[in-house]
Amino acid sequence: MTADGLEIRQSSASVWGSATELRNLKVVSKLIDTTTCIGCKACEVACQEWNDLHIVPTTQTGTYQTMPSLDANYWNLIKFREVEESGFFAWLLRKDGCMHCADPGCLKACPAPGAIVQYQNGIVDVNPEACIGCKMCETGCPFDIPRYSAKTDKMAKCTLCVDRVQVGLEPACVKACPTGCLEFGDKAELVAVAKARVEQLKQNGFTQAALYDPPGVGGTTVITVLAHGDHPEWYGLPKDPQVPVAVSLWKNVARPLAALAIAGSFFAMVAHYLSFGPKTPKEGAEKPKGDKPA
Amino acid sequence: MRSIPVADQRSGSGMGDAAMARARSTEDVVVGDEIVRERLSARVVHWIVALTFFVCLFTGLPIWTPYLGFLAHLFGGLHVCRILHPWAGVAFAVASVFMFVQWVSQMKLTKADREFITPKGMLRYFQYRNEDADVGKYNGGQKLLFWAAALGTVGLLITGLVIWFPLEFPQWVREASYLLHDAAFSLFFAMIIGHIYLGTAAEPGTFRSMIRGTVTKSWARLHHPRWYREVTGEKAGG
Numbered sequence: 122m123t124a125d126g127l128e129i130r131q132s133s134a135s136v137w138g139s140a141t142e143l144r145n146l147k148v149v150s151k152l153i154d155t156t157t158c159i160g161c162k163a164c165e166v167a168c169q170e171w172n173d174l175h176i177v178p179t180t181q182t183g184t185y186q187t188m189p190s191l192d193a194n195y196w197n198l199i200k201f202r203e204v205e206e207s208g209f210f211a212w213l214l215r216k217d218g219c220m221h222c223a224d225p226g227c228l229k230a231c232p233a234p235g236a237i238v239q240y241q242n243g244i245v246d247v248n249p250e251a252c253i254g255c256k257m258c259e260t261g262c263p264f265d266i267p268r269y270s271a272k273t274d275k276m277a278k279c280t281l282c283v284d285r286v287q288v289g290l291e292p293a294c295v296k297a298c299p300t301g302c303l304e305f306g307d308k309a310e311l312v313a314v315a316k317a318r319v320e321q322l323k324q325n326g327f328t329q330a331a332l333y334d335p336p337g338v339g340g341t342t343v344i345t346v347l348a349h350g351d352h353p354e355w356y357g358l359p360k361d362p363q364v365p366v367a368v369s370l371w372k373n374v375a376r377p378l379a380a381l382a383i384a385g386s387f388f389a390m391v392a393h394y395l396s397f398g399p400k401t402p403k404e405g406a407e408k409p410k411g412d413k414p415a
Numbered sequence: 416m417r418s419i420p421v422a423d424q425r426s427g428s429g430m431g432d433a434a435m436a437r438a439r440s441t442e443d444v445v446v447g448d449e450i451v452r453e454r455l456s457a458r459v460v461h462w463i464v465a466l467t468f469f470v471c472l473f474t475g476l477p478i479w480t481p482y483l484g485f486l487a488h489l490f491g492g493l494h495v496c497r498i499l500h501p502w503a504g505v506a507f508a509v510a511s512v513f514m515f516v517q518w519v520s521q522m523k524l525t526k527a528d529r530e531f532i533t534p535k536g537m538l539r540y541f542q543y544r545n546e547d548a549d550v551g552k553y554n555g556g557q558k559l560l561f562w563a564a565a566l567g568t569v570g571l572l573i574t575g576l577v578i579w580f581p582l583e584f585p586q587w588v589r590e591a592s593y594l595l596h597d598a599a600f601s602l603f604f605a606m607i608i609g610h611i612y613l614g615t616a617a618e619p620g621t622f623r624s625m626i627r628g629t630v631t632k633s634w635a636r637l638h639h640p641r642w643y644r645e646v647t648g649e650k651a652g653g
């Protein structure tokens with residue numbers, strides 16, 4: 122169920138949106154500061170509770186991580202990673218979940234009209250009623266976020282608590298975070314906060330600290346401060362995420378070309394019929410005995 | 416016993432139609448002024464292939480583009496299409512195997528066929544300048560369609576299975592499959608448009624070979640002269 126009343130910027134498999142651009146709507150953002158995350162998982166619990174998600178059994182993988190990867194019933198997962206490289210050791214925690222891309226590959230790949238929508242405020246939401254369970258979004262997403270549930274035959278992922286945001290509340294995870302590692306607000310303001318934070322980290326010796334707001338997907342609504350900004354892969358983040366080239370090629374190039382081939386075949390047929398007509402025996406040709414014209 | 420008048424054999428009226436009766440199990444025989452071209456089993460298989468092909472097409476097109484979303488209503492919505500499409504694809508592939516087996520022995524491309532399917536040969540064919548062509552039961556273009564359909568079906572089946580169960584395959588295989596499935600179906604569709612046109616409007620008298628199973632002698636002599644000679648025993652030019 123999508124949030125009624127929010128203006129839609131783009132909608133999957135749709136040539137329309139409800140964007141009127143009448144209102145001056147701010148683009149929201151969630152800031153994740155990986156350097157102040159203590160791995161308490163209050164956000165995971167808050168997410169489960171607010172969204173009334175089914176309990177998913179935890180899996181012990183030998184780390185502090187709740188389970189190996191996101192689930193259709195688990196949209197927010199603190200990823201725990203140990204990095205050891207030439208004498209250097211780091212313990213990295215990052216909250217994994219939908220990044221709410223400005224250019225969402227999931228939405229682009231989705232063939233069901235309105236199953237994935239992006240509101241004017243930047244939130245990428247899913248509409249299970251329209252979802253046909255084809256899993257194409259899983260191929261479209263560069264962050265490996267959407268999860269298919271065989272039980273419901275639907276895709277599910279973080280909605281950035283759009284139902285809370287819509288009524289002026291912050292997402293449940295942000296509300297629960299005890300360290301201030303998560304912040305919610307206007308994107309422009311939070312980018313400024315994040316940049317100041319990066320500067321602070323640099324002064325404290327993390328010279329490669331950076332803000333992760335990847336331009337390959339038009340920037341993301343969820344922005345992340347990384348102490349080791351030169352190595353996003355240490356946190357399980359792609360270095361330069363893009364909507365997969367094949368997905369863009371498929372929707373933007375292959376589809377029009379295919380339409381052209383099909384239409385061309387129709388037109389060739391009509392043109393041929395108008396120019397040559399049906400093929401019949403030549404006038405005056407001797408007919409086989411006892412045969413009537415075809 | 417009542418002898419069947421020649422006129423009745425053609426019209427197919429009543430229960431006694433000698434040509435159709437022969438066409439149940441025989442091919443390439445002359446009955447009156449008709450020639451049996453496709454036996455019943457061949458026609459049934461062809462129509463199962465055609466039916467399943469169009470179910471695939473019309474359930475696939477609304478998933479392919481929202482502009483053709485209205486087609487989903489024929490089946491009860493996009494959710495139904497999504498369930499129906501892969502199963503129709505399996506049925507289409509299975510039916511195509513039968514079609515392949517029944518026709519493959521007659522579809523070997525001869526030297527004349529290879530000339531027929533060159534751009535020059537095809538132009539001659541489409542401009543009706545090929546009366547002298549030494550065309551057997553199937554012309555080069557028909558054989559080409561047969562092989563292209565076989566290849567296309569294999570391609571659609573393999574990529575279709577990947578798209579059906581994408582999570583079992585690596586990312587690049589999925590990406591390639593979405594692209595190739597689209598490319599294959601659109602070329603297939605374009606080809607079938609041509610096929611239907613040639614089998615109906617462009618060459619009157621052809622469609623009945625897939626309905627009654629028979630064609631007229633004059634049709635055979637016009638479109639498949641060598642086959643006509645082989646079946647009737649008439650000499651070239653006679």
Ligand code: HEM
Pocket residue numbers: 452461464465468469518553556557558560561564607610611614615621622623624625
């Ligand atoms: C409504 C759709 C279709 C119509 C009206 C149609 C019509 C015909 C006709 C009249 C023939 C006999 C040609 C002859 O006797 O020389 C034929 C043959 C054949 N059809 Fe179709 N067909 C249709 C769909 C399909 C589809 C979907 C396929 C393949 C997937 C297909 C594959 C073939 C093949 C391989 C042959 C034998 C070779 C040839 O004659 O080209 N047909 N069809």
Ligand code: SF4
Pocket residue numbers: 218219220221222225226227228245261262263264265266267278
């Ligand atoms: S992170 Fe993945 S699921 Fe979230 S908006 Fe981007 S592409 Fe879609």
